[in-house]
Amino acid sequence: MGRAYRGTMTGMTSTSARSEPEAEHQVGVGPWDGPLPDDPRYDPELLADGDRRNVADQYRYWSVEAIVADLDTRRHPFHVAIENWAHDLNIGSVVRTANAFNAAGVHIVGRRRWNRRGAMVTDRYLHVTHHPDAVTLAEWAASAGSLPIIGIDNVPGSVPIEGYALPRECVLLFGQESTGLTAEAQAACDVVLHITQYGSTRSINAGAAAAIAMHSWIEQHGSGPA
DSSP states (O other): OOOOOOSOBTTBOBGGGSOOGGGGGOSSBOSBOSSOOOOTTBOHHHHHHOBOSSOOGGGTTBOHHHHHHHHHTTOEEEEEEEEOOSOHHHHHHHHHHHHHTTEEEEEEESOSOOOGGGGTTGGGGSOEEEESSHHHHHHHHHHTTOOOEEEEOOOTTOEESTTOOOOSSEEEEEOBTTTBSOHHHHHHOSEEEEOOOOSSSSOOOHHHHHHHHHHHHHHHHOOOOO
16 A cells, blocks of 8 residues: 555556656656557546556556456455544545455445545545444445444453454444444444553554454455455
8 A cells, every 4th residue: 555656567668667867756657658558448648647646556547437447346345334433534544444455345424524635535446335324334234235244442342353253244333533433333233343452542543443453354354465
């Protein structure tokens, strides 16, 4: 995540591959050099102007729609749900991590609006759905194949995530860092897991907790590198 591309790419050429000093400090690739490819996945504007986006090398010059379509062929079958957080950048961080692990979808529970800056435009490559509350999220999960909802919070009665067998198809539900999952959200969960901590503070950053939980799922069910 966040990898900067510098230099040439297999199977394509670009003016950014030249050894000019300023090109060494630019992310991505410049305008396409040579005959234009006859491939509908490529975006004409990116071919003409260059592709400076934070995307994996194999997606250089591809349109957003083409990238989403390709990701859809290999989405992991877990969803990420975020309950109405007050700290908008935490939402963006979770969305960005959901993209990194190619989650099936992201669900915003509560407020529809959130600050997308922290997501670094990765929400464009995900399927983002809004639910007014935890009850409607639970209704959606039931209609989507009875997906179990796995809450992540260090509340009384929660189970350590370490060693827990996460369902392959599920929804990972996260709450606000300061208050955690609401009572309504906890009631919608099949189980609530916590991340074992060894320091002096009660909780860790919510964005970091979400990354740990998603990686725990990947360790158990991940399909390997793309």
